Amino acid sequence: xxxxxxxxxxxxxxxxxxxxxxxxxxxxxxxxxxxxxxxxxxxxxxxxxxxxxxxxxxxxxxxxxxxxxxxxxxxxxxxxxxxxxxxxxxxxxxxxxxxxxxxxxxxxxxxxxxxxxxxxxxxxxxxxxxxxxxxxxxxxxxxxxxxxxxxxxxxxxxxxxxxxxxxxxxxxxxxxxxxxxxxxxxxxxxxxxxxxxxxxxxxxxxxxxxxxxxxxxxxxxxxxxxxxxxxxxxxxxxxxxxxxxxxxxxxxxxxxxxxxxxxxxxxxxxxxxxxxxxxxxxxxxxxxxxxxxxxxxxxxxxxxxxxxxxxxxxxxxxxxxxxxxxxxxxxxxxxxxxxxxxxxxx
Amino acid sequence: xxxxxxxxxxxxxxxxxxxxxxxxxxxxxxxxxxxxxxxxxxxxxxxxxxxxxxxxxxxxxxxxxxxxxxxxxxxxxxxxxxxxxxxxxxxxxxxxxxxxxxxxxxxxxxxxxxxxxxxxxxxxxxxxxxxxxxxxxxxxxxxxxxxxxxxxxxxxxxxxxxxxxxxxxxxxxxxxxxxxxxxxxxxxxxxxxxxxxxxxxxxxxxxxxxxxxxxxxxxxxxxxxxxxxxxxxxx
Numbered sequence: 001x002x003x004x005x006x007x008x009x010x011x012x013x014x015x016x017x018x019x020x021x022x023x024x025x026x027x028x029x030x031x032x033x034x035x036x037x038x039x040x041x042x043x044x045x046x047x048x049x050x051x052x053x054x055x056x057x058x059x060x061x062x063x064x065x066x067x068x069x070x071x072x073x074x075x076x077x078x079x080x081x082x083x084x085x086x087x088x089x090x091x092x093x094x095x096x097x098x099x100x101x102x103x104x105x106x107x108x109x110x111x112x113x114x115x116x117x118x119x120x121x122x123x124x125x126x127x128x129x130x131x132x133x134x135x136x137x138x139x140x141x142x143x144x145x146x147x148x149x150x151x152x153x154x155x156x157x158x159x160x161x162x163x164x165x166x167x168x169x170x171x172x173x174x175x176x177x178x179x180x181x182x183x184x185x186x187x188x189x190x191x192x193x194x195x196x197x198x199x200x201x202x203x204x205x206x207x208x209x210x211x212x213x214x215x216x217x218x219x220x221x222x223x224x225x226x227x228x229x230x231x232x233x234x235x236x237x238x239x240x241x242x243x244x245x246x247x248x249x250x251x252x253x254x255x256x257x258x259x260x261x262x263x264x265x266x267x268x269x270x271x272x273x274x275x276x277x278x279x280x281x282x283x284x285x286x287x288x289x290x291x292x293x294x295x296x297x298x299x300x301x302x303x304x305x306x307x308x309x310x311x312x313x314x315x316x317x318x319x320x321x322x323x324x325x326x327x328x329x330x331x332x333x334x335x336x337x338x339x340x341x342x343x344x345x346x
Numbered sequence: 347x348x349x350x351x352x353x354x355x356x357x358x359x360x361x362x363x364x365x366x367x368x369x370x371x372x373x374x375x376x377x378x379x380x381x382x383x384x385x386x387x388x389x390x391x392x393x394x395x396x397x398x399x400x401x402x403x404x405x406x407x408x409x410x411x412x413x414x415x416x417x418x419x420x421x422x423x424x425x426x427x428x429x430x431x432x433x434x435x436x437x438x439x440x441x442x443x444x445x446x447x448x449x450x451x452x453x454x455x456x457x458x459x460x461x462x463x464x465x466x467x468x469x470x471x472x473x474x475x476x477x478x479x480x481x482x483x484x485x486x487x488x489x490x491x492x493x494x495x496x497x498x499x500x501x502x503x504x505x506x507x508x509x510x511x512x513x514x515x516x517x518x519x520x521x522x523x524x525x526x527x528x529x530x531x532x533x534x535x536x537x538x539x540x541x542x543x544x545x546x547x548x549x550x551x552x553x554x555x556x557x558x559x560x561x562x563x564x565x566x567x568x569x570x571x572x573x574x575x576x577x578x579x580x581x
Contacts, residue, residue: 047463073466086464090482099478100468130568141464148468 001183003152007043007053007063011036016043016050016208026178026185027213028195030231031205037188040205041154044186045080046073057152079150083157085141087129093140094125100148115143134162135170142177153185159194171197192233196220204228226344229271234342235316240270248343252313253306258284260338264345271342274302274318277334279327286335296321305334347535350515351523352542354431355500358519362438362499367492369439370446375476377447378454388451395444399504402440406509410436433510434517438499446495453487454480486561493554497547 002023009016016036020027029037042048044055044062052065061069062076087096097115101108116125119139129137138158145153158174159167175198178185189195195202195216202219204211206227212219223229229237238252242263249256250270257270289305292314296302301324304314317334377387394402410427411417420427427433457480465475481488503521510517512526520539527536 042463045463045467047466073463074469074471076467077469078467080464080467082460082464084458084460086458086460088461088465088479088483090479100470102469128568130565144468150467 001151002058003044003184003186004054004056005040005044007040007050007055009039009043009048009050011039011208014208016040018043018205018208018210020203020210020213022184022186024182024184025201026187026199028187028189028199028202028216029205030189030192030195030202031227032231033190035205036208037190037205038156041080041156041186041188044076044152044154045078046071046076047080060151077149077151079145079148079153081138081141081145081153081155081158084161085129085134085137087137087140087144089129092126092128093121093132096129096140097144097147100144111147115147118146119143134166135173138170139173142174146181151183153181153183155185155187157189158187159189159191174198190231192231204231223271223342224344225346226269229269229342229344233273234271235274235318237269237271238313240267240343242267248341253315254310254312255285255287255307255336257336257341258338259341259343263343266345267343268346269344271344272315272336272340273342274316276337276340277317277319278337279332279334281333283335284338286333289332289334291329291332300324305332347538348514351518351520351539354434354517355519355521358431358434358438358502359496359500362435362442362502363492363496365435365439366442366446366495366499370443370450370491370495371481371488373443373447374450374454375480378451391447392444394440395448399441399502400508403437403505403508406433406437406440406505410509428509429511429513429517431510431517434502434506434519437505437509438502441502441505442495442498445498446491449487449491449494450484453484453491456487457483489557490554493550493557497550500546501543 002021004021006019007016008018014036016039018036018040029040031037039048043050046062049070050063050065053063054061054065055063057076057078061067062071062078063069088099091099094112094116097112098108101111103111116122119142121136121139121143124132124136124140129140132140155174159171162170171194178198187195187199199216201213202216203213204219204223204225204227211225211227212223219228220232223232223234226237236253238250241249241251242265243249243256245262246260247256247258248263248267248270288308290308291303291305293304294301295304297318300318300320303317303319303324305317306312306314373387373391377384377391380387407428408414409416410420410433412421412426412428417427427436461479461483462475465479466472470479501521502519503525506517506519507522507525512518512522514523514526518526520543524536524539524543527533527539
């Protein structure tokens with residue numbers, strides 16, 4: 001199962017310009033809200049029509065603007081799990097599943113019994129969607145998609161309608177489902193943690209474009225682009241200027257930073273994660289820090305600091321509570337490990 | 347007392363509501379799906395609600411009068427439309443259609459779009475979606491529209507008197523009977539009909555409110571009966 005997408009669509013504020021390929025894997029589309037993630041899914045499903053381009057699922061052409069092919073959603077065999085699960089409110093669990101099965105009554109009954117068992121829906125068969133919890137609704141929505149025999153699965157922010165407690169349970173269920181679902185899956189989210197736990201490869205989207213597609217380990221280790229760095233949760237980002245092959249100047253922090261690898265000529269931004277500050281003495285990139293603000297978080301302290309005597313944008317530093325409490329705050333020396341610095345070309 | 351205005355009014359209102367029911371749903375379905383001219387069509391269907399009844403009557407005369415195209419065809423079958431009972435029905439349909447159309451359209455548009463999209467991606471045909479997903483989920487609003495249309499058809503006066511006239515025993519409805527009685531200074535008859543009209547309308551609106559609150563209660567009961575929190579079962 002392979003999906004290939006190469007489409008363009010004008011969205012008013014910006015152009016959607018998407019090109020990617022997904023094989024039998026879970027591919028994430030990670031991006032801030034409003035960057036065109038859901039629109040991409042809708043184009044693939046046939047709910048929206050791209051201005052031009054090609055969408056192919058294996059050898060099956062779903063959309064081709066040049067050959068004037070535009071299959072209706074009914075013929076695309078693309079499963080779409082909506083944010084709010086979109087169960088038919090007027091039908092019970094069993095009716096919701098049976099409604100999408102083609103065939104005789106016996107065949108319908110067979111599929112329904114099978115799916116009810118597979119998704120642990122026993123006891124809920126005759127309830128209406130309104131009577132189900134978020135997690136149960138998601139299971140029914142899943143059962144319904146699998147009952148309709150789709151070749152591709154698309155999940156649109158499947159956890160955003162759930163509270164954080166439920167979210168974890170539902171995510172566990174989804175992960176185990178995906179393990180048994182041997183088809184291409186697209187997972188849309190703006191949450192880096194979710195994406196990291198669930199997916200193999202990640203496509204970073206910003207302003208209607210795919211910035212980069214990489215494996216998750218690769219992406220989180222060296223995001224390379226500004227959008228990627230922000231989306232992977234890096235809190236400290238500054239514009240940068242190359243000084244020499246191993247030194248870069250972070251303009252917003254007023255710091256010259258030594259880097260353990262060659263600095264590219266066209267470096268534009270430099271980033272540094274809030275957890276990676278080191279306070280062992282006499283290391284590279286050491287500076288005396290001045291505390292601007294201290295915020296107590298649930299399990300950590302967030303400390304805003306800046307190089308002493310400089311009126312620059314503060315950096316965010318996060319550390320465990322015990323660590324912070326045992327620290328000498330009168331003379332604070334911090335350093336930025338050279339291997340933890342993120343360099344971005346765009 | 348001659349009860350014919352009562353019979354004629356009810357017959358007219360029932361038949362008109364039946365026609366409006368199908369026409370209104372069809373019109374709403376078409377307009378919601380339309381990509382171009384949606385605004386124009388919406389205005390056309392809504393217009394009879396805001397136009398003076400005399401204007402509606404005038405248009406109906408233009409359309410169905412003896413010199414019109416339709417009028418001539420009817421005449422060739424020895425039929426006349428003007429001053430017939432059928433004219434009371436047509437007038438009532440025209441003025442009640444906007445209410446049916448608008449409430450139905452409103453309830454069509456209130457349906458979560460994702461439900462319809464989901465049905466499409468799951469391979470359900472458009473016809474099946476309309477009958478099994480859109481209609482059942484809009485039912486509540488549609489019934490409201492039917493009740494409003496019925497009361498409006500029952501109370502229709504202006505277009506009716508212009509197109510169907512006020513012929514006792516044939517086209518005289520309760521509304522036109524009240525008008526004639528007042529004109530003739532027969533306040534007692536007028537009063538009787540007024541009471542009948544008010545009672546029927548009152549009953550119908552009460553029925554609608556009862557229906558509304560019942561629906562709300564049903565929804566609340568359903569969502570209260572949730573089966574507790576998630577079991578966290580992983581299959």
